[in-house]
């Protein structure tokens with residue numbers, strides 16, 4: 114009797130201890146992951162002297178100088194010249210005047226950022242769109258050599274894509290796709306689509322065929338059944354897949370560095386260039402990085418319920 | 432409302448034949464049950480009728496029109512799937528009205544018909560609910576509602592009660608049959624449960640290994656099974672089988688330890704002997720009889736009792752009124768109800784033609 118009670122008690126205790134242990138582990142990992150991000154976020158609001166002070170400042174006077182700098186080009190002028198310009202017109206003029214600078218125009222950051230948006234979301238949309246259709250076909254139809262084709266699709270991911278950078282570089286130059294937005298969209302789509310096909314096929318396989326068959330018997334066409342029945346059921350899977358694709362395309366650095374320059378350059382290769390543009394302007398780099406993180410954070414938070422469901426899909430059903 | 436005619440329907444998956452040259456006709460307004468053990472090709476046949484599977488050969492007629500090559504949606508047939516296939520992202524009402532919402536039916540009519548069907552199935556109060564939290568009985572009703580709402584020519588139901596527990600199943604059996612009588616649509620109902628089949632069917636089609644073995648009203652299938660398989664599959668407790676010998680025109684079959692009088696056979700017998708089939712209720716226990724045996728076990732089943740008797744020819748199950756007193760181990764004689772006996776050819780399993788004085792009902 115007492116032995117049984119003890120056993121039951123200790124089982125519960127081990128569980129509680131395990132929970133604590135897991136909690137601490139997760140917290141420790143989160144700290145390691147979050148501290149650099151927090152540091153970037155803080156640095157973005159520091160003034161340049163604060164950003165390189167030693168010991169590092171945790172408490173500082175916030176400033177928007179980094180954000181102003183990342184969006185503008187400035188030139189240093191003599192105090193006499195600045196005097197002759199009269200009082201600063203806008204709040205950002207005021208910030209640069211303090212450093213004896215005059216804003217000469219917008220920087221290329223906004224354009225690079227837009228390139229990232231267009232290329233990242235464009236390639237994600239294409240990869241998920243093509244991936245969904247391909248996955249549906251592989252999941253539902255008799256495809257000759259299905260297993261071989263699926264393996265082939267997966268095999269394109271078996272080496273790092275950058276391993277074929279030189280052939281792609283040469284090919285793109287010949288085709289005139291170098292440094293074009295279309296070229297980058299196609300490239301990222303090609304890399305992502307294999308992942309998308311495999312992930313999405315898993316999700317579609319989980320949806321009973323009877324759902325479409327019921328719709329087909331009820332007079333819907335196969336396409337209508339797909340749109341009305343299958344797509345709503347795979348929302349979670351599509352969300353999860355889209356996030357994965359977007360993160361890859363958004364963060365990709367090596368191809369962007371190699372294949373783009375003046376026209377289609379994305380934010381990742383541009384942000385480091387800021388460092389060289391006028392001394393070590395860490396707040397500007399940090400501000401650019403912070404802004405760069407925003408869309409991914411936004412979409413991950415927006416889709417987080419779907420995402421959780423998507424990632425644990427197989428475990429939850431049945 | 433429609434008649435479904437199947438001609439020489441054949442379906443092979445690679446080398447495996449799932450349905451072998453089936454032919455039958457489901458009459459207009461009939462409740463037709465396809466009965467057979469798991470894997471015998473019931474679902475495959477149903478799917479071919481619905482247009483979800485293309486037959487390897489053979490033809491399907493709906494109201495006399497050849498629909499073999501028509502898409503499922505063009506056949507105007509409703510299908511209730513084994514696991515209902517309710518859409519989890521839609522409410523009960525949306526699920527029921529799903530077949531209407533594409534057909535260019537006006538919104539008001541969609542609403543009215545949905546409500547009418549829901550009332551009929553007593554799920555009117557659930558229309559706004561998600562299907563996720565429904566009990567299996569209500570899910571069943573929603574699936575039926577989706578089939579009825581379209582007023583299709585025919586209903587195909589694939590083991591619609593398979594997911595329900597036994598108690599609820601009886602209730603749904605009644606409800607389903609009642610619904611059929613009210614709606615009056617031709618229904619093809621698939622099951623592997625002989626009790627379901629017997630209680631609901633106008634006619635039963637018994638299948639095994641892709642072949643149609645017999646089609647007829649439940650009473651006929653029970654009393655005059657066409658093959659040994661049908662005889663053994665239908666009826667609980669199962670029919671007794673005894674191997675014996677007898678010539679053409681013989682009036683009795685010799686079995687080990689006795690002779691069983693049978694109706695006069697019209698066919699010559701092969702050298703391999705015959706199998707005599709006798710249902711438990713067609714054996715009477717007496718002091719003296721055509722055969723002798725020893726009581727092995729007695730099970731009380733309310734008004735009846737089931738007595739198992741060991742004889743030289745094998746173990747026999749006898750159904751007797753509970754007024755009969757026998758002890759385990761007691762020596763008894765057995766008499767047979769000659770008119771109700773069946774004689775089968777052991778090679779083909781076919782029932783031999785014989786003189787039957789009308790159909791004896793169990």
Ligand SMILES: Nc1ncnc2c1ncn2[C@@H]1O[C@H](COP(=O)(O)OP(=O)(O)OP(=O)(O)O)[C@@H](O)[C@H]1O
Pocket residue numbers: 444447449467468469470471472473474475476623
């Ligand atoms: N698409 C398919 N490919 C290959 N074999 C199949 C396919 N569909 C069914 N079969 C086979 O055909 C046979 C008949 O299947 P069917 O589903 O018609 O049986 P059933 O009578 O409905 O059985 P159950 O009572 O288990 O539902 C089974 O042995 C099954 O394995």
Ligand SMILES: [Mg+2]
Pocket residue numbers: 473474475589
């Ligand atoms: Mg089946």
